[in-house]
Each structure stands twice: as C-alpha cells, then as structure tokens.
Amino acid sequence: xxxxxxxxxxxxxxxxxxxxxxxxxxxxxxxxxxxxxxxxxxxxxxxxxxxxxxxxxxxxxxxxxxxxxxxxxxxxxxxxxxxxxxxxxxxxxxxxxxxxxxxxxxxxxxxxxxxxxxxxxxxxxxxxxxxxxxxxxxxxxxxxxxxxxxxxxxxxxxxxxxxxxxxxxxxxxxxxxxxxx
Amino acid sequence: xxxxxxxxxxxxxxxxxxxxxxxxxxxxxxxxxxxxxxxxxxxxxxxxxxxxxxxxxxxxxxxxxxxxxxxxxxxxxxxxxxxxxxxxxxxxxxxxxxxxxxxxxxxxxxxxxxxxxxxxxxxxxxxxxxxxxxxxxxxxxxxxxxxxxxxxxxxxxxxxxxxxxxxxxxxxxxxxxxxxxxxxxxxxxxxxxxxxxxxxxxxxxxxxxxxxxxxxxxxxxxxxxxxxxxxxxxxxxxxxxxxxxxxxxxxxxxxxxxxxxxxxxxxxxxxxxxxxxxxxxxxxxxxxx
Numbered sequence: 393x394x395x396x397x398x399x400x401x402x403x404x405x406x407x408x409x410x411x412x413x414x415x416x417x418x419x420x421x422x423x424x425x426x427x428x429x430x431x432x433x434x435x436x437x438x439x440x441x442x443x444x445x446x447x448x449x450x451x452x453x454x455x456x457x458x459x460x461x462x463x464x465x466x467x468x469x470x471x472x473x474x475x476x477x478x479x480x481x482x483x484x485x486x487x488x489x490x491x492x493x494x495x496x497x498x499x500x501x502x503x504x505x506x507x508x509x510x511x512x513x514x515x516x517x518x519x520x521x522x523x524x525x526x527x528x529x530x531x532x533x534x535x536x537x538x539x540x541x542x543x544x545x546x547x548x549x550x551x552x553x554x555x556x557x558x559x560x561x562x563x564x565x566x567x568x569x570x571x572x573x
Numbered sequence: 574x575x576x577x578x579x580x581x582x583x584x585x586x587x588x589x590x591x592x593x594x595x596x597x598x599x600x601x602x603x604x605x606x607x608x609x610x611x612x613x614x615x616x617x618x619x620x621x622x623x624x625x626x627x628x629x630x631x632x633x634x635x636x637x638x639x640x641x642x643x644x645x646x647x648x649x650x651x652x653x654x655x656x657x658x659x660x661x662x663x664x665x666x667x668x669x670x671x672x673x674x675x676x677x678x679x680x681x682x683x684x685x686x687x688x689x690x691x692x693x694x695x696x697x698x699x700x701x702x703x704x705x706x707x708x709x710x711x712x713x714x715x716x717x718x719x720x721x722x723x724x725x726x727x728x729x730x731x732x733x734x735x736x737x738x739x740x741x742x743x744x745x746x747x748x749x750x751x752x753x754x755x756x757x758x759x760x761x762x763x764x765x766x767x768x769x770x771x772x773x774x775x776x777x778x779x780x781x782x783x784x785x786x787x788x789x790x791x792x793x794x795x796x797x798x799x800x801x802x803x804x805x806x807x808x809x810x811x812x813x814x815x816x817x818x819x820x821x822x823x824x825x826x827x828x829x830x831x832x833x834x835x836x837x838x839x840x841x842x843x844x845x846x847x848x849x850x851x852x853x854x855x856x857x858x859x860x861x862x
Contacts, residue, residue, distance in 0.1 A: 405675050406674070406675070407674040407675070407705065407706070409674065409705040409731045410672075410673075410674055410705060410731065457731055457732065458643075458671065458672060458673075458732070479730075479731045479732075479735055481729055481731055482729040482730070482731070482735065485729065485730065485731075485735045485737065486735070487734055487735065488733075488734055488735070488736060488738070488741065489738070490738045490741050490742065494792065494793070496789070496790065496793065496836075496837050498836075498837075499793065499836070499837040499838065501792065501793045501837065503720065505720055505724075505733045505734050505736055505741070506718070506720035506721050506724065506733035506734075507720075508792075508793060510793040510837045510838075512838065519793075519836075519837055519838035520793050520794050520795050520837055520838065520840075521611075521795050522611065522792075522793060522794060522795035522796070522797070522798075523718060523720055523721075523795075523798075524697070524733075525669060525672075525696070525697030525698040525699075525700065525701055525721065525733075526641055526669070526671060526672065526697075526698050526701075527580045527582070527612075527639035527640060527641050527643070527645065527646060527669050527670065527671055527698065528582075528640050528641025529611075529612065529641075529669070530580075530581070530582040530610070530611050530612030530613075530614075530669060530795075531582035531640040531641060533582075533610075533611055533612075533795050534582050534610075537795075551641060552640065552641030552642055553641045553671070554732045554733070554734035554735075555641075555698075555732075555733070555734070556641055557734055558733065558734045
C-alpha cells in the first residue's frame with residue numbers, strides 16, 4: 393500500500409497551489425470586487441498581500457486560480473479589473489508570454505504554454521486546436537475548428553479555465569500574425 | 574476490466590457510467606452516444622480499437638459533460654468516491670477533468686483502500702491535480718506532451734499557464750526536463766512524453782525514445798496525445814510492463830498517424846481508424862524479434 397503525505401490544505405477546501413491573488417489599486421475596488429465575486433458564488437477571501445507583491449493597496453483577494461479567466465471577465469465587465477493576478481505559491485510568476493511558432497507551409501501553428509492553435513494561411517480557417525488538459529479545451533475546439541479567425545469566438549470570451557486563457561493568448565497572437573499577411 | 578474517467582464537451586451530457594462500445598464513428602455508453610473527437614472520446618476510441626486486436630476486455634467509462642466549469646468533473650469524482658466497492662480494474666486512466674486537489678486526494682485515498690490496486694495512469698487535467706497535490710509518485714504513468722512536461726519540471730508552477738519562461742524555452746532538452754520533474758517529485762513512476770520524439774522514462778532517466786515514422790502534422794492535430802494515452806492504457810491493462818506498453822503505444826500511434834497521411838487540418842478520428850492495423854504490425858515485429 394502506498395502512503396501519502398499531502399500538501400497542506402487551506403480551510404476553504406483549496407490547497408495553496410490552487411489559489412491566486414487579485415491585486416487592486418485601492419481598497420474601494422477590493423470591496424467592490426469582493427461583493428461582486430461573493431454574490432456570484434465564488435469562494436474568496438480578503439487578506440493582506442504577501443511581501444513579494446509590491447504594487448496595489450494593502451488588501452488583496454484570494455481566489456481559486458483555475459477560475460482566473462471567469463473572474464477577470466466578470467471584474468472587467470464591472471469596470472474593476474485587478475492590476476495583477478498571481479498564484480499564491482509564486483507571486484512573482486507571470487502568465488506565459490512565450491509563443492512557439494511552427495510554419496507548416498500552408499498552415500501556421502502557435503503554441504502558448506500547453507495550448508496550440510493551427511490556421512490555414514490562405515483562408516484563415518482554424519483547422520485544429522490541441523494540447524491542454526482542462527475540460528473547456530475540447531469544448532473550445534468544437535466551437536472554433538472549422539471557423540475563420542474572424543468568425544470564431546474568442547477563447548477569452550467563452551473559456552473558463554487557465555487552459556482556455558492560454559488558448560486565448562495563442563488566439564490573440566494568431567490574430568496579430570494574420571493581420572500581417 | 575479497464576476504467577476511463579473523463580469528460581465530454583457537452584454541458585447537457587449527464588453522468589454516464591457503464592460499458593463503452595464503438596458503433597461506426599460513435600461511442601456508446603449507458604445508452605448515450607459520443608462522436609470520436611479530441612479529448613476523452615479520442616482516448617476511448619483508441620482503447621476500443623486497441624482491444625479489438627488484443628482481445629476484448631470491457632472498458633467501463635465514468636463520463637460526464639463539462640465545458641470547463643468543473644460541474645461534470647465533480648459529479649464523476651463524487652460518484653467514484655461513493656461507489657468505491659465497484660472499483661475492480663486492471664488499469665484506470667484519469668483524463669480531461671477539472672484540476673481539483675481536494676477531489677484528487679479523495680480519489681487517491683479511495684484507490685489506496687482497494688484490495689487490488691489497478692495500474693494508475695493520469696493525463697491532462699487530472700495529471701495537473703496530481704502534480705499540485707504532491708502525489709505524482711503514487712501513479713504508474715503520466716503521459717504529458719512537451720508543454721506539460723515543462724509544467725511538471727517547474728516545481729512552483731500551479732498550472733501550465735504559469736510555467737516559467739526559462740523552463741518553457743526551446744533550448745531545454747526533453748531529457749533535462751524529465752530529470753528536473755523527477756528531482757522535485759513531480760513525475761509518476763513512469764513518463765511517456767509525447768512529441769516529435771516520444772520519450773519513455775523513469776526516475777533513472779530515458780529508457781526508450783521513439784522517433785519514427787514521423788508525420789509532422791500530428792503536432793498540430795488535437796487528440797493525438799489522447800490516442801496514445803488510450804493505447805498505453807489498454808496495453809498496460811493486459812499486465813504488460815509500463816515501459817514496454819508505453820514503447821509499443823508510441824510506435825503504434827506514430828504508425829497510425831503516418832498511415833492516415835495527415836495534414837495539420839486532419840481530425841483525430843482518422844488516426845483512430847488506423848490503430849488496429851498499426852498495432853498488429855508492431856506486435857508482429859515485436860514477436861519476430
């Protein structure tokens with residue numbers, strides 16, 4: 393039989409590794425965001441910022457990191473976007489900003505972190521979406537493959553997880569490339 | 574019996590538990606039908622077609638609809654924990670599921686309590702949760718692609734989205750990333766790293782690498798990693814050693830992909846069709862040797 397020593401769990405059911413921090417410019421924004429997020433059923437916590445956070449006010453909101461995309465979408469809609477969103481375990485970590493580009497001749501593939509999008513250059517048709525591990529990836533692929541870049545929904549609008557967010561960044565980079573053709 | 578735990582991208586698909594069969598291009602489970610496409614359906618399709626050659630073993634699916642909100646994943650997790658008495662499998666693979674460390678830990682405790690421990694394989698979201706929980710070593714096999722291997726190699730990244738640039742960088746060689754993942758305890762007992770070259774590794778390093786035949790377009794195709802995970806699960810379920818099963822699976826997936834003559838626009842169901850023939854070829858070569 394195997395024996396486990398699990399990493400410590402926080403009181404509200406999430407482990408440290410599953411949590412992120414929202415940093416805001418001032419306390420009113422923190423209060424507004426807290427109210428909006430709690431009203432929408434998110435499990436969050438207002439707390440003091442860790443020492444690594446050098447920007448923002450003296451309160452931050454702890455949230456389930458996997459839902460970062462959903463949360464940022466709501467806060468942007470309400471006009472109170474955070475100035476930073478970082479993982480609790482690595483407040484200095486930044487979302488992926490390194491893109492891998494592969495040119496297949498008639499097709500171009502862009503990878504951001506674990507997500508890839510491939511487009512036919514002549515038609516700008518999305519021919520494949522691959523990678524990722526969260527359940528919105530197959531859903532996003534269903535919604536996007538077979539549509540042109542102009543017709544396809546933006547993963548940042550309909551995705552829910554960090555994989556969806558990464559695909560959104562690859563999509564954005566692809567839009568940039570397409571505009572140069 | 575083999576078990577597959579995963580999701581399908583349909584918010585209205587209810588929790589379905591039962592034997593999985595394939596009729597034409599569609600999978601059936603508990604009276605419901607699913608097209609073979611990227612994600613858990615591609616993994617299931619590959620398993621069904623692998624078992625056509627190996628001899629029939631039942632695949633029991635634990636599947637729910639989930640489009641990223643985690644609701645379907647939680648239904649599956651809850652069902653597994655509440656119905657632990659039904660868990661009598663040779664191998665079990667956890668796939669496209671919402672990463673959730675708390676549920677992951679409950680599942681692992683449940684598996685630990687079983688009289689007979691199945692071969693444990695994790696890929697996709699459940700593999701992310703396994704790494705985050707600090708329990709990667711409880712698994713017999715992880716099947717990451719290179720992007721996911723970078724995440725396993727980054728001891729502080731909570732998700733591939735936050736993998737640090739110096740680890741993601743192209744200059745990093747896969748064997749180094751494998752070493753780094755084991756150094757920090759973030760790899761399963763075995764790894765099958767899917768990519769332009771496939772690597773089979775354990776804590777001592779790379780055991781095999783497979784780099785032919787090569788169909789470059791497969792990198793762009795969604796689901797080609799899911800098929801290899803399905804093939805290795807079916808093979809490991811026969812009692813074959815994990816490293817041998819992984820080596821055969823990598824070869825079979827490459828041959829099936831090559832035989833499909835893919836472009837970056839080809840869909841994964843084309844590869845699934847070619848799996849039985851590719852497996853027969855690889856098994857024959859392996860017997861001849």
